[in-house]
Amino acid sequence: MRAKKAPTLHQQIINDIEGNILSGAWPPGHRIANELDLAEQYNCSRMTVNKALSQLASANLIERRKKSGSFVTQPQAQSAILEIHDIKLEVQSLGLPYEYQRLARSTRTATSSDRKSLELSENADILAVTGRHLAGPGVFCLEERLINLAVVPEAREENFIDTAPGPWLTSRVPWTTAEHMIKSVGANEHYAQALDIAKGTACLVIERRTWSHNGPVTHVRLTYPGDRHALVARFTPTDPTGKATAF
Structure with missing residues (x-):
């Protein structure tokens, strides 16, 4: 039986943030750690974090505000x-x-x-x-x-x-x-x-x-x-x- 492939760091960041949002652990308006802090937390490049956050924003799970950071979106x-x-x-x-x-x-x-x-x-x-x-x-x-x-x-x-x-x-x-x-x-x-x-x-x-x-x-x-x-x-x-x- 083939072992299940571990998620990439990019996907792991998405899964972790999405899980916190959908579980209610992070309510609407919750501020997400900035790119530098997330890159340090996951031991990856800032580009990897940016890609993950961009995908979450495209799914309307988070809102990225210039100079303010990323926040959990209000449900519409x-x-x-x-x-x-x-x-x-x-x-x-x-x-x-x-x-x-x-x-x-x-x-x-x-x-x-x-x-x-x-x-x-x-x-x-x-x-x-x-x-x-x-x-x-x-x-x-x-x-x-x-x-x-x-x-x-x-x-x-x-x-x-x-x-x-x-x-x-x-x-x-x-x-x-x-x-x-x-x-x-x-x-x-x-x-x-x-x-x-x-x-x-x-x-x-x-x-x-x-x-x-x-x-x-x-x-x-x-x-x-x-x-x-x-x-x-x-x-x-x-x-x-x-x-x-x-x-």
Whole structure:
């Protein structure tokens, strides 16, 4: 029987780092030893280490940052554009513990901006709730939500400390129509602090409005660090012959 061939140093470095990442020993954001230290640890050339790290980066297991080093990547969630998804389930599907943190809650007479967001008349009352969704040690997204108290008066009594408003609304108010707007923005000081990222970092923003038979229900702005979320859409042709009209 032929003896099993020992892995090369290049492959051993890959196997060791990959094992630490997949086992959870190295969580997202963990900084990996620099090339010189790894070369000394494995008694090999720096070129061998660089090749191994480049392969791990190509597999999206690590992120190489110029002048900063190599870090375990944040797992990236995918959600369908035309669905109203549960953020808690998204996080758990990544194998990470989930937590919701309420940052602010207030009731007020709708401002001009609120009325525009929810298509409300003057003197309407709204509930404003801001919170963060956490994935493991990191912030997954920031949620800024307005709720129309004329349509959902029971929300006035909810504190939303342990439960995010989204699942609470979904379980209580049947919605009939939803609208999504998607854009990319650079994080200003407020969002950088809330998401624990550097100012100017690219962020994915999803703004959604939902309506019920009784009128507008809620407007929510979800802001994600751009490297932690992706949107997926599947379409079917509208031509009755079944022929695709665009590619």
